[in-house]
Amino acid sequence: MARTEFTCIDAHTCGNPVRVIKTGVPDLVGTTMSHKRQDFLKHHDWIRKALMFEPRGHDMMSGSVIYPPISPDADAAILFVETSGCLPMCGHGLIGTVTVGIEEGLIRPKTPGVLILDVPAGKVRIKYFTDGDKVTSVRIYNIASYLAVRDAVISVPGMGEITIDVSYGGNYYAVVDPQKNYAGLEHYTPGEILRLSLLVRQAAQETITVSHPDDPTVCGVSHVLWTGTPTDGADGRNAVFYGDKAIDRSPCGTGTSARMAQLVARGKLDIGDQYIHESIIHSRFIGRVEASAKVGSFDAIMPSIEGSAWITGYNRIIVDDAHPYPEGFQLV
Numbered sequence: 138m139a140r141t142e143f144t145c146i147d148a149h150t151c152g153n154p155v156r157v158i159k160t161g162v163p164d165l166v167g168t169t170m171s172h173k174r175q176d177f178l179k180h181h182d183w184i185r186k187a188l189m190f191e192p193r194g195h196d197m198m199s200g201s202v203i204y205p206p207i208s209p210d211a212d213a214a215i216l217f218v219e220t221s222g223c224l225p226m227c228g229h230g231l232i233g234t235v236t237v238g239i240e241e242g243l244i245r246p247k248t249p250g251v252l253i254l255d256v257p258a259g260k261v262r263i264k265y266f267t268d269g270d271k272v273t274s275v276r277i278y279n280i281a282s283y284l285a286v287r288d289a290v291i292s293v294p295g296m297g298e299i300t301i302d303v304s305y306g307g308n309y310y311a312v313v314d315p316q317k318n319y320a321g322l323e324h325y326t327p328g329e330i331l332r333l334s335l336l337v338r339q340a341a342q343e344t345i346t347v348s349h350p351d352d353p354t355v356c357g358v359s360h361v362l363w364t365g366t367p368t369d370g371a372d373g374r375n376a377v378f379y380g381d382k383a384i385d386r387s388p389c390g391t392g393t394s395a396r397m398a399q400l401v402a403r404g405k406l407d408i409g410d411q412y413i414h415e416s417i418i419h420s421r422f423i424g425r426v427e428a429s430a431k432v433g434s435f436d437a438i439m440p441s442i443e444g445s446a447w448i449t450g451y452n453r454i455i456v457d458d459a460h461p462y463p464e465g466f467q468l469v
Contacts, residue, residue, distance in 0.1 A: 140457040143188060145200070146241060148233045150446040151420035152386035155233025156200035158188060158218070159243065170207060170214050171352055174223050174257040177216060183464045185218040187456045190465025196220060197383045199227065201234040203243050207255045213244045214255035220467070221380035225258035225355045226307025228277055228390010228422075228442050235265055236272040236446035258307050258355065276423075276443040281430040282306040282394040283437035284402035285347050291340040293318075296333060303345055303358055304402075305432070306394025306440065310362045310377070311341040322365025322376055327384055327417065334361045334378035350433025362392050371415035382469055387444065388414040388422040394440040397424050401438050408438070420444075 143161035147154065163181050165173035177185075189198040199219040207214050215234055217227040224230075235252065238244030246252050252263035262278040286303035293299055299319055302312045315321040322330070341358040348356035360379050367374040377385040377392040385392070393414045400406040412424040423443040430437040456463055 140455065140459075143454045143456070145188070145452040145454055146237050146448060147450045147452055148237050148446050148448045150229040150233040150236075150387050151416060151422065151444050152418050153229045154198055155230050155237070155446060156188065156194070156198060156452070157234055157237045157243070158184075158200055158202045162202045165204070165216070168207070170216065170255045170257045171225070171354060173204070173214075174216060174225070175354065178223055185223065186464040188454060189218060189220045190467055192462060193454055193465060194220070196380065196467070197386065199230050201227070201230050203234065203238055208253070208260055211253045211255045211260065212246050213238065213252070216257070219380065220383060221359065223257070224308055225352075226256050226261075226280060226391050228279065228307065228393065229385065229387040229444065231256070231261070231263075231277055232275040232390065232444045233446040235263055235275045237448060239265060239267070239272050240270060240448065258352075272446070274443055274445045276441055277390060278427065278439065278441045279390065279394045280307055281432045281437040282398035282440050283432045283435040284399045285309065285435065286345055287402070289341070289345055291337070291344050293333065293336045293340050295336065299337070301337070301341060302399050303341065303347055304395035304399040305347070305349070306396070306398060307391035308360050308395075309347050309356075309358045310360045310392055310395040311337055311358050312362045312364065312396065312399055313337065314364050322363050322374060322417070325363075327376070330363055330376050330378065330384060331382055334363075335381070337361050338378070350435070360392065362389070362396060364396075367415045368419060371413045371421060373412065374415040376417040381467065384417055386416060386418050387420055388416040390422065390442045390444070393422050393424045393442050397426055397440050398438050401426055402436065
């Protein structure tokens with residue numbers, strides 16, 4: 138009979154959950170966080186399922202583990218876990234993890250206010266801002282992001298033909314802009330977006346093949362980003378679909394990076410421009426196009442995203458093989 142206890146710190150970034158797993162996690166094998174991600178998925182994925190799925194988690198649950206740094210100049214390394222798997226990069230998750238890590242003393246920066254973090258997608262630089270003991274906001278200087286595919290036509294049951302772009306910001310996004318068969322996010326209920334997202338992603342995966350030029354394990358369209366009309370003060374609005382039935386409550390950090398890369402490639406943003414991105418619940422990230430870059434043969438950008446997170450509770454979670462559903466479950 139196996140029994141494992143995990144201590145976790147729960148938080149949310151702009152409305153989307155972040156569960157930082159503090160104890161109970163294994164050491165991982167590998168010389169990079171990409172290698173360690175593969176080791177976790179192969180040998181320890183039951184931990185992700187147990188802590189993200191019901192009955193200990195829920196369909197939107199997202200989390201992370203803080204590991205010692207790999208790179209000599211890094212302050213820590215981060216593994217992302219969520220209902221859909223272990224993402225190469227997660228913007229809202231990183232903002233929440235840094236907030237928890239600094240406020241709880243789990244990350245000790247070499248230089249106050251600045252962090253360098255190893256993540257499966259590469260290495261990212263962070264600036265964080267404080268008021269007393271509270272981390273008021275975190276700015277992520279994300280990995281190079283680029284428009285991978287433009288104007289792909291897919292056929293979606295219930296919608297007909299739609300045109301999408303596929304853009305990368307740490308994950309690959311099918312970006313759906315308003316068009317003949319899609320009037321814009323504000324014309325759809327969350328339930329409709331959930332139902333259609335599975336169909337869009339399936340059609341995109343069947344039609345489009347994408348993989349990162351520098352890491353072939355980062356591949357495939359995993360997210361759908363629906364755009365719409367923002368409210369006053371924002372430049373864009375989105376609903377990001379991930380997993381099997383989750384809509385990001387935050388504006389999505391990698392999604393914001395992918396969106397800015399798409400807009401730069403289409404001549405709608407330029408280097409140095411700011412882009413305030415609004416979520417389905419009207420929470421906001423402040424994006425900025427920091428510089429140009431290259432990803433393989435693709436023109437790319439170096440994006441940054443700033444947002445805030447808040448600790449909501451402290452958890453001691455038990456996973457026992459003698460209990461029902463030790464690895465959790467998903468109902469649909």
